[in-house]
Amino acid sequence: MKIICPVCGTEFVGEYDDDCPVCDWEYDGIELKGEEIWDKELKAPNPVTLGEARKLFAEGKNIWGEPLKKQ
Numbered sequence: 286m287k288i289i290c291p292v293c294g295t296e297f298v299g300e301y302d303d304d305c306p307v308c309d310w311e312y313d314g315i316e317l318k319g320e321e322i323w324d325k326e327l328k329a330p331n332p333v334t335l336g337e338a339r340k341l342f343a344e345g346k347n348i349w350g351e352p353l354k355k356q
């Protein structure tokens with residue numbers, strides 16, 4: 286299925302539990318559940334919440350705090 290990464294907006298083909306090729310976020314459908322949990326729910330293996338992951342991405346980092354891979 287087509288996945289749009291909720292962190293960085295990258296489109297890729299995959300399934301639930303696949304990792305975004307850009308920011309490494311493991312797609313779990315959290316963005317469908319409602320904004321109020323984005324900064325609360327922490328679900329392994331993602332090491333940060335969706336809100337934190339978006340902040341990292343805005344700083345040019347993946348979910349591990351490492352520089353983004355160049356596309």
Ligand SMILES: [Zn+2]
Pocket residue numbers: 290291292293294295305306307308309310
């Ligand atoms: Zn991503």
